[in-house]
Amino acid sequence: MENVPADLKYARSHEWVRERADGTVEVGISDHAQHALGDLVFVEVPSVGRGLQQGEAFAVVESVKAASDVYAPVAGTVLEVNEALARTPELINQDPYGAGWIVRLKPGAPPAAAELLDAAAYAALAEAG
Amino acid sequence: MxxxxxxxxxxxxxxxxxxxxxxxxxxxxxxxxxxxxxxxxxxxxxxxxxxxxxxxxxxxxxxxxxxxxxxxxxxxxxxxxxxxxxxxxxxxxxxxxxxxxxxxxxxxxxxxxxxxxxxxxxxxxxxxxxxxxxxxxxxxxxxxxxxxxxxxxxxxxxxxxxxxxxxxxxxxxxxxxxxxxxxxxxxxxxxxxxxxxxxxxxxxxxxxxxxxxxxxxxxxxxxxxxxxxxxxxxxxxxxGMNLYGSDMDERTHPLESGLAWTVAFEPADRRFIGRKALEATRSAGGGNNAVGLLLADRAVMRSHMRVATAAGDGMVTSGTFSPTLARSIALARVPAAAAVAGARVQVEVRGRLLDAQLVRPPFVRSGRVLVDLDGGARAAP
CATH class of the missing domain: 3.30.1360.120 (Probable tRNA modification gtpase trme; domain 1)
Incomplete structure (x- = not known):
């Protein structure tokens, strides 16, 4: 079934957040989301240096089926974007939690506690549809 | 009940x-x-x-x-x-x-x-x-x-x-x-x-x-x-094949759906259902034509998107990402005066007007690409 790694936090809008040892965070979309979208064909990423509000649309993932906004699960400044997605958007299908990461952020204000889900809560949300 | x-x-x-x-x-x-x-x-x-x-x-x-x-x-x-x-x-x-x-x-x-x-x-x-x-x-x-x-x-x-x-x-x-x-x-x-x-x-x-x-x-x-x-x-x-419900339905007729080739007007005395209406449409001229579209930008055309042409607006009837061409293609219905292969039009994709080129379908047949991806219409029909 769909993969929901236990060490990540998740937004209700299907993004994941990985807190890294250096204090930055990595963001991508969940295995559930990539399954629902189908084969990705284009990914629009933000510019490095852009400041993001929590919940702000900052990227677009377009699949054979539809274009979808990706929302910032935490506030922060874009430090790095995954340039490989321009040529190989299918990395998100193949490895959504690894090579398919979308941006790395310097987090701003800490997220409101209730906003992010742990793996168990997210798995339940994804299961419910 | x-x-x-x-x-x-x-x-x-x-x-x-x-x-x-x-x-x-x-x-x-x-x-x-x-x-x-x-x-x-x-x-x-x-x-x-x-x-x-x-x-x-x-x-x-x-x-x-x-x-x-x-x-x-x-x-x-x-x-x-x-x-x-x-x-x-x-x-x-x-x-x-x-x-x-x-x-x-x-x-x-x-x-x-x-x-x-x-x-x-x-x-x-x-x-x-x-x-x-x-x-x-x-x-x-x-x-x-x-x-x-x-x-x-x-x-x-x-x-x-x-x-x-x-x-x-x-x-x-x-x-x-x-x-x-x-x-x-x-x-x-x-x-x-x-x-x-x-x-x-x-x-x-x-x-x-x-x-x-x-x-x-x-x-x-x-x-x-x-x-x-x-x-x-x-x-x-x-x-370049139509899908019923997207590229045609009961509100559209074959002549505006790229299907004129499937209507047998000859012999003239065959009274098939719909003939009179088609003959009236044909003699009135104008109307809309079905065309193909190729998008250069990294986006995907989808059905119902607006197509802006010099002769007025048309509409994408079905669009997708073409895996063979690695870009978006679409079938669309545009004013007949704008339906010229090679013409440039714009498609409104999520609020942005993107340049597209009008082409004559099919895009691909028997593994061969039949449209010119670098601009210009396909030379031979």
């Missing part, structure tokens, strides 16, 4: 359990639970362009029409002329029109013998089609029977015919491989036709439902990939 339980559940083809076992992602399509892909729609698409794939198209309706006056009846019922069918097994693509020329359905009709024709109609139109056909068939003494006991598989791609033939007896294989384009033949309990909806060579096989799963698995075993409706849609769009 409460609805019937079966109406609230998706209809299932005889292959439903097999699709589930193969890991298909299922979607609703015209009331049917159908596989959209078995993992990757794009890989399935490439398999059909480069080798072979198999599709479950058992949701389509197979209607047998019998009676001594069936040919005469169909010459009135259909916009294309079944008088063109003289060889048993030969098929014809046609629209079935209302009196006002609105398209009730597009279909394939096979001439089997002088008192027996077979139609294959769209899944979502089975009930509407049968009601319309029966309404008109009585006067000709033609009986209509839906062959619900048959499943249908489409085996498509450059290796499709050889793959299917390898599973037949030597005599049946020779007969199948001897079929000309758009011709079918009854081989034992199977009806095998050299038809399809992908722009590749191949067969469509109608067979008893109980035999369909075994055929599917034997095809898989000889390298034919399971393909879902997602790949079927990108393949047909690359091949």
């Amino acid at each position: 409460a609805g019937r339980l079966e109406d609230s559940l998706g209809l299932r083809t005889p292959l439903y359990d097999l699709h589930a076992a193969l890991g298909a992602r299922m979607v609703d399509f015209g009331g049917w639970d159908m596989p959209v892909n078995y993992g990757s729609q794009i890989e399935e698409h490439h398999a059909v362009r480069r080798a072979a794939g198999v599709f479950d198209v058992s949701h389509m309706g197979v209607l047998d029409l019998r009676g001594a006056r069936t040919r005469e009846f169909l010459r009135q019922l259909l916009a294309n002329d079944v008088a063109r069918l003289t060889q048993p097994g030969k098929a014809l693509y046609s629209c079935m029109l209302r009196e006002d020329a609105g398209i009730i359905d597009d279909l394939i009709v096979y001439f089997l013998d002088d008192a027996w024709f077979r139609m294959v109609v769209n899944a979502g139109r089975r009930a509407r089609d049968q009601a319309w056909i029966r309404e008109h068939a009585g006067a000709f003494g033609v009986a209509v029977e839906e062959r619900r006991e048959l499943a249908m598989l489409a085996v498509q791609g450059p290796q499709a015919r050889a793959s299917l033939a390898s599973l037949l007896s030597p005599a049946a294989a020779a007969a199948a491989l001897g079929l000309g384009a758009f011709v079918g033949a009854q081989l034992g309990t199977w009806f095998v036709a050299r038809t399809g909806y992908t722009g590749e060579d191949g067969f469509e096989v109608m067979l008893p439902a109980a035999e369909a799963g075994a055929l599917w698995q034997r095809l898989n075993a000889c390298g034919v990939r399971s393909c879902g409706l997602g790949a079927r849609d990108t393949l047909r769009l690359e091949a």
Whole structure:
């Protein structure tokens, strides 16, 4: 079934957040989301240096089926974007939690506690549809 | 009055359990639970362009029409002329029109013998089609029977015919491989036709439902990939083929849907349903034309998007990402004055106007790209 790694936090809008040892965070979309979208064909990423509000649309993932906004699960400044997605958007299908990461952020204000889900809560949300 | 339980559940083809076992992602399509892909729609698409794939198209309706006056009846019922069918097994693509020329359905009709024709109609139109056909068939003494006991598989791609033939007896294989384009033949309990909806060579096989799963698995075993409706849609769009409900419906007529070639105005004395309305439209001129669009930008055109042209607005009727061209392609309806191959238009994609080039479909046939991706229209028709 769909993969929901236990060490990540998740937004209700299907993004994941990985807190890294250096204090930055990595963001991508969940295995559930990539399954629902189908084969990705284009990914629009933000510019490095852009400041993001929590919940702000900052990227677009377009699949054979539809274009979808990706929302910032935490506030922060874009430090790095995954340039490989321009040529190989299918990395998100193949490895959504690894090579398919979308941006790395310097987090701003800490997220409101209730906003992010742990793996168990997210798995339940994804299961419910 | 409460609805019937079966109406609230998706209809299932005889292959439903097999699709589930193969890991298909299922979607609703015209009331049917159908596989959209078995993992990757794009890989399935490439398999059909480069080798072979198999599709479950058992949701389509197979209607047998019998009676001594069936040919005469169909010459009135259909916009294309079944008088063109003289060889048993030969098929014809046609629209079935209302009196006002609105398209009730597009279909394939096979001439089997002088008192027996077979139609294959769209899944979502089975009930509407049968009601319309029966309404008109009585006067000709033609009986209509839906062959619900048959499943249908489409085996498509450059290796499709050889793959299917390898599973037949030597005599049946020779007969199948001897079929000309758009011709079918009854081989034992199977009806095998050299038809399809992908722009590749191949067969469509109608067979008893109980035999369909075994055929599917034997095809898989000889390298034919399971393909879902997602790949079927990108393949047909690359091949410039219309999809009923997107590129035409009861509110549009064949002349504005890229289907003028399927309307047989000659002989002039054939009074097919919709003829008068089409003749009036034709003599009025103007109106809309169906065209193809190619997008240079990294975005995907989708149905209902606005197409801005020098002669006014048009609309995308179906759009997608073309796996073969690695860019977005679409079928659209634009003002006739703007329908010039090579013209530049703009498509409104999520609030932005993006440049697109008008081309004449098909985009891809038999594995070959037929449009110029670097600008300029395709030289030869």
